[in-house]
Amino acid sequence: MTDTDRTVIEAEGLRRGYAGGFEAVRGISFSVARGEVFALLGTNGAGKTSTVELLEGLAAPSGGQVRVFGLDPYRQRSAVRPRTGVMLQEGGFPSDLSVAETVRMWGGVTTGARPAAEVLALVGLTARASVRVKQLSGGERRRLDLALALLGRPEVLFLDEPTTGMDPEGRRDTWELVRRLQAQGTTVLLTTHYLEEAEQLADRLAILHEGEIVLAGTPAEVTATRPARIRFTLPAGVDPARLPLSLRAAAEGQRVEIRTDRLQGSLSELLRWADEYGIELAGLDARSASLEEAFLEIAQQRRDHDGLGSAGSLGSPDSLGSPDSLGSPDSLSSPGSLGGRDDRMAGTR
Numbered sequence: 001m002t003d004t005d006r007t008v009i010e011a012e013g014l015r016r017g018y019a020g021g022f023e024a025v026r027g028i029s030f031s032v033a034r035g036e037v038f039a040l041l042g043t044n045g046a047g048k049t050s051t052v053e054l055l056e057g058l059a060a061p062s063g064g065q066v067r068v069f070g071l072d073p074y075r076q077r078s079a080v081r082p083r084t085g086v087m088l089q090e091g092g093f094p095s096d097l098s099v100a101e102t103v104r105m106w107g108g109v110t111t112g113a114r115p116a117a118e119v120l121a122l123v124g125l126t127a128r129a130s131v132r133v134k135q136l137s138g139g140e141r142r143r144l145d146l147a148l149a150l151l152g153r154p155e156v157l158f159l160d161e162p163t164t165g166m167d168p169e170g171r172r173d174t175w176e177l178v179r180r181l182q183a184q185g186t187t188v189l190l191t192t193h194y195l196e197e198a199e200q201l202a203d204r205l206a207i208l209h210e211g212e213i214v215l216a217g218t219p220a221e222v223t224a225t226r227p228a229r230i231r232f233t234l235p236a237g238v239d240p241a242r243l244p245l246s247l248r249a250a251a252e253g254q255r256v257e258i259r260t261d262r263l264q265g266s267l268s269e270l271l272r273w274a275d276e277y278g279i280e281l282a283g284l285d286a287r288s289a290s291l292e293e294a295f296l297e298i299a300q301q302r303r304d305h306d307g308l309g310s311a312g313s314l315g316s317p318d319s320l321g322s323p324d325s326l327g328s329p330d331s332l333s334s335p336g337s338l339g340g341r342d343d344r345m346a347g348t349r
């Protein structure tokens with residue numbers, strides 16, 4: 001297989017400026033391989049939709065370039081579009097038609113469309129086939145959006161916040177469907193606000209902030225860049241200052257939180273110390289960082305702006321092509337960036 005066969009989506013130094021001079025996408029680079037699920041995450045306004053629209057060929061970049069199947073999705077739209085499926089945030093189909101009519105209408109303008117019954121079964125809307133679109137719930141509309149995106153058996157599927165408005169069952173069903181499609185070789189580019197969704201589905205992800213990629217890699221690599229936490233409450237009368245100095249602890253009253261890059265080592269040290277002095281650590285809880293914690297921490301640091309230094313220290317945009325160039329855990333969790341004993345209880349409850 002050549003590189004072009006393997007790489008389905010490639011963005012290089014991609015930029016998007018809007019009229020008025022605002023630049024929503026500021027030179028991002030990443031690639032997505034065939035059969036991969038890749039998630040773009042970011043706070044509101046980070047530039048996810050602006051990026052996805054460039055990949056879909058709905059707009060031309062103002063700088064850099066994007067390739068889908070080695071082609072320019074904007075200039076060579078007629079060649080790229082039939083091979084892609086797009087689930088937009090708002091489908092915008094006529095609401096007086098029934099679900100089945102909508103799918104058939106869409107099928108009429110889709111090359112090699114799946115039969116309506118097949119696609120409705122895929123998204124779990126068979127029982128709602130004769131219901132008018134305007135009578136669907138928000139979650140059911142998202143299923144219909146997904147059905148339309150799947151009609152042409154796309155090789156690449158763009159899912160923009162696919163499960164927004166879905167109940168937990170709808171969300172699980174959609175995840176299951178995405179996994180099945182992936183197993184059949186479909187490449188998926190996903191944007192989502194649900195970090196669990198990215199954790200569940202994505203092979204790799206990138207976190208966008210203000211139009212730049214600030215962190216990228218597999219979910220495990222991204223969470224590994226954040227410190228683990230150990231929490232407990234000391235008995236009354238035991239001063240938190242007695243804890244071993246090597247443990248980066250922050251205390252509020254008797255409640256203590258330790259943030260560490262070496263969860264096992266720090267936990268062993270803490271337990272040895274507690275045993276030695278016969279101290280009970282009430283409510284002891286030790287856990288690795290979740291993607292949600294990683295994300296919230298990045299968002300917070302970005303708000304504080306200079307907390308972690310430049311975006312470069314978070315893993316450069318280039319890191320997307322090769323996960324091993326991801327910003328190292330050390331660069332992301334130096335003592336300076338994590339704070340010492342005194343400043344880190346905020347936001348821990």
Ligand SMILES: Nc1ncnc2c1ncn2[C@@H]1O[C@H](COP(=O)(O)OP(=O)(O)OP(=O)(O)O)[C@@H](O)[C@H]1O
Nearest residue numbers: 018019022024042043044045046047048049050051
């Ligand atoms: N047509 C436009 N003209 C000017 N600015 C725009 C336009 N569309 C989007 N923007 C701005 O570009 C930035 C990125 O928007 P975008 O919709 O890409 O973000 P997003 O990450 O998808 O956000 P959300 O999670 O809220 O959907 C925002 O500041 C937005 O206000």
